Amino acid sequence: MVSINTSPEPAELLVRARAGDGAALGRLLERYRGYLKVLARLEIGRRLSGKMDPSDLVQETFLEAHRDFGRFRGGTEAEFTRWLRRVLATNLANAVRRYVGTKRRDVRLERELAEEIDESSAHLATALAGQESSPSRQAARREEAVTLADALAELPEDYREVLVLRHLEGLAFAAVATRMGRTEDSVKNLWARALARLRRVLGAEQ
Numbered sequence: 001m002v003s004i005n006t007s008p009e010p011a012e013l014l015v016r017a018r019a020g021d022g023a024a025l026g027r028l029l030e031r032y033r034g035y036l037k038v039l040a041r042l043e044i045g046r047r048l049s050g051k052m053d054p055s056d057l058v059q060e061t062f063l064e065a066h067r068d069f070g071r072f073r074g075g076t077e078a079e080f081t082r083w084l085r086r087v088l089a090t091n092l093a094n095a096v097r098r099y100v101g102t103k104r105r106d107v108r109l110e111r112e113l114a115e116e117i118d119e120s121s122a123h124l125a126t127a128l129a130g131q132e133s134s135p136s137r138q139a140a141r142r143e144e145a146v147t148l149a150d151a152l153a154e155l156p157e158d159y160r161e162v163l164v165l166r167h168l169e170g171l172a173f174a175a176v177a178t179r180m181g182r183t184e185d186s187v188k189n190l191w192a193r194a195l196a197r198l199r200r201v202l203g204a205e206q
Contacts, residue, residue, distance in 0.1 A: 010077045017069065025069055029062050032081065034153035035121075035146045036061060036088055042120050042168060043113065047096050057095065061088045081143055085121060089114035121145045124168060151201045159194035166191055 008016075008024075010031055016024035040054035040061075065087050072083050093110040125145040152160050158180070165176045173191070177184040 010080070014075070014077065014080055018075075022066075025066060028080075029065060029084075032084055032146060033058060033062075035081070035149035036084060038124060038149045038152065038164070038168070039085065039117050039120050040088060040092070041164070043092050043117060044095075045169070046116070047092070047113075048099055051099060052095055057088070057091055060091050064091065078143060081121075081146065082118075085117045086114055089117050092117075120168070124148055147202070151198055154201050155194060155197055158190060159197055162187060162191045163194050163198065 008027070010028060013024045013028040013031070017028055036058045037054050040057045044052050044054055044057065061084065065084060068087070072080065074080055074083060090110055092113050093106060096109065096113075097104075097106060121143075122145070125143065125148065152163065155163070161180060162176060165171045165179055166173070171179065173184050173187055176191075177187045180187060182190070
């Protein structure tokens with residue numbers, strides 16, 4: 001039996017946060033942990049070769065979003081997620097600058113990263129959703145990328161890994177097998193099981 005999520009919707013939490021409710025802001029940010037972690041992982045892999053933990057980058061983004069929330073001028077979940085992606089891009093640019101030993105702020109790099117993260121978010125919303133026969137009602141209410149990131153977070157680690165490598169990083173099965181230290185046939189079987197589990201997770205959210 002699937003438990004019913006009685007927690008407030010993001011739109012309601014956003015209204016409370018805009019009214020000065022710090023606890024609501026904290027709960028709102030937590031709703032995007034899985035989403036931002038997927039995006040951070042993809043960008044860290046492209047830019048930093050895994051030299052930074054995505055969880056650390058997400059936590060830094062949360063701290064800055066909480067501190068700077070007064071600067072957010074939007075009123076919808078879509079605007080809020082877009083703002084969070086910008087904060088994430090700025091923090092990632094700072095991390096890249098630290099690792100390459102550059103002190104000067106690079107606005108162009110921040111812009112490039114923001115565009116890449118937006119593209120990754122859009123890809124997340126379509127790459128895995130295309131495997132589903134019909135979108136969940138929750139995905140219709142919220143951004144599909146956020147819903148799919150939440151669903152990925154509920155999967156076993158090897159299931160999540162094979163889906164991220166295959167669909168989000170776009171690797172061929174042979175490359176996925178090399179990354180995961182498995183045979184190509186075992187990776188294909190794992191991928192099929194992971195997709196089936198993802199369907200069940202998304203179906204349970206309907």
